[in-house]
Amino acid sequence: MRIVGKVVFIIFMVLSLLVAASAEEQPSPSPALYQKGITFAAEGKFREAQEEFKKALEVKKNDSTSLSSLKVLRDFEEGTINKDFTLLFFKGIDLLVQNQPQQAITELQKALLIKQDYVRIYNILGMAYASSGNSEQALTHFKKALQINPSYTDAIYNLASYYASLENYQQALECYQIIIALDPDSADAYANIAAAYAALDQYPQGIAYYQKLIALNPQNGHAYYNLGLAYFMTDDFFRARESLVSAQKIFQQKNDQENVAVAEAYLEKLKQFENKWGSPGGS
Amino acid sequence: MDTQERLKLKKRYEVLPDEALLEMIAEGKDAYSPGAFELLVEEKEKRGIAESHLVQPSVTCESGEDEVQSEELPSEQYIALAIIVEYKDYEYAVSLLKNSDVLYSFEKLSLKGAQFPVSLIVQEKAVKKAIALLQGFKPAGGMVFW
Numbered sequence A: 001m002r003i004v005g006k007v008v009f010i011i012f013m014v015l016s017l018l019v020a021a022s023a024e025e026q027p028s029p030s031p032a033l034y035q036k037g038i039t040f041a042a043e044g045k046f047r048e049a050q051e052e053f054k055k056a057l058e059v060k061k062n063d064s065t066s067l068s069s070l071k072v073l074r075d076f077e078e079g080t081i082n083k084d085f086t087l088l089f090f091k092g093i094d095l096l097v098q099n100q101p102q103q104a105i106t107e108l109q110k111a112l113l114i115k116q117d118y119v120r121i122y123n124i125l126g127m128a129y130a131s132s133g134n135s136e137q138a139l140t141h142f143k144k145a146l147q148i149n150p151s152y153t154d155a156i157y158n159l160a161s162y163y164a165s166l167e168n169y170q171q172a173l174e175c176y177q178i179i180i181a182l183d184p185d186s187a188d189a190y191a192n193i194a195a196a197y198a199a200l201d202q203y204p205q206g207i208a209y210y211q212k213l214i215a216l217n218p219q220n221g222h223a224y225y226n227l228g229l230a231y232f233m234t235d236d237f238f239r240a241r242e243s244l245v246s247a248q249k250i251f252q253q254k255n256d257q258e259n260v261a262v263a264e265a266y267l268e269k270l271k272q273f274e275n276k277w278g279s280p281g282g283s
Numbered sequence B: 001m002d003t004q005e006r007l008k009l010k011k012r013y014e015v016l017p018d019e020a021l022l023e024m025i026a027e028g029k030d031a032y033s034p035g036a037f038e039l040l041v042e043e044k045e046k047r048g049i050a051e052s053h054l055v056q057p058s059v060t061c062e063s064g065e066d067e068v069q070s071e072e073l074p075s076e077q078y079i080a081l082a083i084i085v086e087y088k089d090y091e092y093a094v095s096l097l098k099n100s101d102v103l104y105s106f107e108k109l110s111l112k113g114a115q116f117p118v119s120l121i122v123q124e125k126a127v128k129k130a131i132a133l134l135q136g137f138k139p140a141g142g143m144v145f146w
Helices: A006-016 A031-042 A046-059 A064-077 A083-097 A101-114 A119-132 A135-148 A153-165 A169-182 A187-199 A203-216 A221-233 A237-253 A257-277 B003-014 B018-026 B036-047 B065-072 B087-097 B124-133
Strands: B078-084 B104-108 B118-123
Touching: A031 A046, A031 A064, A031 A083, A046 A064, A064 A083, A064 A119, A083 A101, A083 A119, A101 A119, A119 A135, A119 A153, A135 A153, A135 B078, A153 A169, A153 A187, A169 A187, A187 A203, A187 A221, A203 A221, A221 A237, A221 A257, A237 A257, B003 B036, B018 B036, B078 B087, B078 B104, B078 B124, B087 B118, B087 B124, B118 B124
Parallel strands: none
Antiparallel strands: B078 B118, B104 B118
């Protein structure tokens, strides 16, 4: 079951480093894969780190942590950042992933003394401050990243996720809308907008975004599932059932038994609900 | 104009919104250093846009000495202060900054080549002044970075 709310947002932000709720259907790579890469990189074993990140990408081709880490290592190879900076950068990430945000901030601030115009460090610092509970510094650093590169969607995602984690869904929505303005095909942004509307109990708006998400990828079982829940919340049981059945079929086609069971369980609850209360909405 | 300057200008004109490009052309050839106006026209023709879309005065850096100075400044000395997604907000930002000595410009951000969103960029050393001028500016659907 896809859960909407601050817990998902904040955990995802800390662990995956980049985006909030993903619209992807691929399995997540084992955290151990990119964790190993980060540890290697923090020890200066950059080649080994690259191999680990590539392995993680074999499991999930657009795993944001691995992609982002490889870009940093490429920047090192190209001379954009030096070895000391790169080491401190990955030490910071390593500590952040180990849930030691204060120590991470210390290492990242040391890196910042070496180079002040590297956009990614402000994004990571924003996350570290967010994890440490320093809201003001978190927002300052995400915005600093955007001052350097306003189309840096990773920072916009994290800013949005942070707003959502603070239950400031309106601000989160504005950030996600900007991502869509930058890239109208951003499925993750549609998924997050729909989730934010749901968190605000604005289900009709959420439904519209789940529909857009489905238009982008008609095989997105999670989108159908969440659409079903949103219809349920608007008392449109007919469409709720329709969407949940679609989700169930897609999960079956993908042999995703866990989510088949989740969809079936909800369909059963819906049936009980209809038996008890009737079906006031839909046709 | 040497090749480097030409390329720099060309790159800059490529990211201007259509409206801004047309406004600059409307200022006439005499308003520009030799070769610059031709680059504007070339960009307009490349996009296949008509001059009837013309609406407002220039939105690039202020004219005269400042404009020449801005061309010579490296891009690192500019930072973004806002993302703007609607034309009316872009106009409003221009109205707040155009009579000041703050050097500013707009850069297209859309990955799909759309006119909006754009970022408002200002000279780094004038950031505080720009923020003071932009106080209260809240672009609809956009974002400010201060």
